[in-house]
Structures are given as structure tokens and as C-alpha cells.
Amino acid sequence: MDTGTQATSDRAVPEGVADDVTEVDMLIVGAGPAGLFGAYYAGFRGMKVALMDSLPEAGGQVTAMYPEKMIYDIAGFPAVRGRDLVNALVEQASVFSPTYLLGQQAAEVTHTDDSVLVTSAQGGRVRAKVIVITGGLGTFTPRPLPIGTDYLGRGLVYFVPSLDAYAGQDVVVVGGGDSAFDWALALDGLARSVTLVHRRDRFRAHEHTVSRVLAGSAEVLTFTEVATIHGTEKVEKVELVHAKTGDRHVRPADAIVAALGFTADLGPLTRWGLTIDKRHIVVDSTMSTGVERIFAAGDIVEYPGKIRLIATGFGEVATAVNNAAPVVDPAAKVFPGHSSEG
Secondary structure: OOOOOOOOOOOOOOOOOOOOOOEEEEEEEEHHHHHHHHHHHHOOOOOOEEEEEOOOOOOOOHHOOOOEEOOOOOEEOEEEEEHHHHHHHHHHHHHHEEEEHHHOOOOEEEEEOOEEEEEEEOOEEEEEEEEEEEOOOEEEEEEEOOOOHHOOOOEEOOOOOOHHHHOOOEEEOOOEEEHHHHHHHHOOOOEEEEEOOOOOOOOOOOOHHHHHHHHOOOOEEOOOOEEEEEEEOOOOEEEEEEEEOOOOEEOOOOOEEEEOOOEEEEEHHOOOOEEEEEEEEEEOOEOOOOOHHHEEOOOOOOOOOOOOOOOHHHHHHHHHOOOOOOOHOOOOOOOOOOOOOO
């Protein structure tokens, strides 16, 4: 049966197809930045690796939510676009040919004497000697725009996978958080017009980003909501309503970006016997969850002093892989030596 979903973007992610049970040394649950680097690092340590993710593409939250956003806190990169970072991580991991099981949510885990068997909600099965969970926020779902959900995929989107698709268009961005202002800023000058609407006059976005949007050509309308979406085949115009006065006006719109945040939860992972603290998995200094053969790293973990950065996740997943190495092969050492030691 087909239990793998091929990536649908320009990322050269191999299609992972398990006819029955995929047999590997390490299963990484979560194909975001930490998981992708973990796949490379586990390959570097001589392990056969599979990555499983509920999303249809590699990259996790970066791919799903801000592929065009610039990231400024990755070592060695003064600035790097989200999708470029993911492409580079996929290319780096490809040296060791990991198996990708995308569009597969890890659901059930069964322990044996020398391995664990993970079954996805879609029926895929992976047997591994160890698991490293790098699931980021867990399973996340965008908060929907209250009206017009029939236009989803027909001009209404919750994430912007490619800025170029909006060149020369009239775009309405809904929201007052970082994502809304990031998209408004990125689209300003590319789209024909950008209108940001927010139901309040206070914003959750970073003050510096708000200032840049207000200084640009985008129109920012406060105390305003989308009342109605009009269009036959796709979005053609929107009717906006002022929350205080009730005044309404219609303006052209080729696209609506509803950046209203998301809800996240650990889903089936809560049934794995892990210690959970406020939707995060508790680990020790070796990144062990305390459940035999299961480690975790990245935004999904919690420990004293935890800082949720992509950069932190890279170090944590390397720690997890190295401490998992003797579990995979009792003859292996935790410290691998330095890669520069030819």
C-alpha cells in the first residue's frame, strides 16, 4: 500500500513508500529543521533513518507558515529565507538517503525487546531501534476565517507558500499578529495593493515590523472585519465592516490571507507514556524522554532553561542522536569524534 506522500514543492525530497513495514535504525517523528538535521546527523553516525510527518512537505512550521520569511538567528547565515533553509537541510540529509513518510501522522507505538513499532494514522508502519521526536508544536491547525471558508483554495489561504503568486494582485491580509504583518510587509511592493484589516487597534506583532508596515504603502484598517466575500469561481472582492460604526464598503480583492494564528496539540503522542508539561515533552540532559528508546528534541521539548529557537533545536537533536547511538549499537560511543578529524 502507498504510505508515503511525495513533496509537492521544489524541494528534492525522495518519496518514501513502505510496502509493509519500513525497517530502520532511527525513526524521526517530525520533518522540520531539527528533524532534517537529525536525519543528516544520524546518517553521519552510520544509521539508517526514516522521517515521518503529518504535513505533506518537509520543513515543518517553516514550510507551512513562513517559507518566504527571512530568518536571522541561524549560525553561519546573516539572513536566510525559510524555504532556502529547508532546501539546504534536505540537500544535506540527502547524502545519507533517508526515507520520507510525509502526510503520515505518527499514532500508535508498540514496544518489543529490541525495537519499537510505530503505526501512522494512515496505516504506515515503521520498526526502529530508537525514536527521536522533533515534532515542533505538534499537530497544528490554522484558525479559520469565520466567513467565506468555501473560498479556501480559491483565493483564500491561511499560509503563503510563494510570494510570486501574488504579484500584481489586490491582497487583503486579515490579522494583527506577527504572521499578518510579516505577509503584509513581504507583499508590499510586489502586490498591486495590500490591505491589512484587524478587528482591534492593538497589534500582537513585533513593534518594529508594525512600524515598517505603517511606513509602507500597505493600508492598515483597524476595528475592521471581513463581512462577506464575493466571487463566482474565486475571490473577486470583499465587503469590509467597521466594528464600531457598522459602516461597510466593498473593495476588489484577488486574494485573502487569513493569518489568524493556529491551535496546536500533541495528538496521539499523549498516549505514548511520555511526561507532558504544558503541551511539551519533558526530557533530561541527554534528550531522553524517560520512555525506553524514545528521545526528543526541538521546540516540542521542555527542560529547565529551555529556549525555543531553531538554532537550539539543531544542538538538541545532535545530542539526542549521539545519546541514542549506543541504544542502536551497544558498541557505539556517545561522542562520535569531530567531523574534521579525517
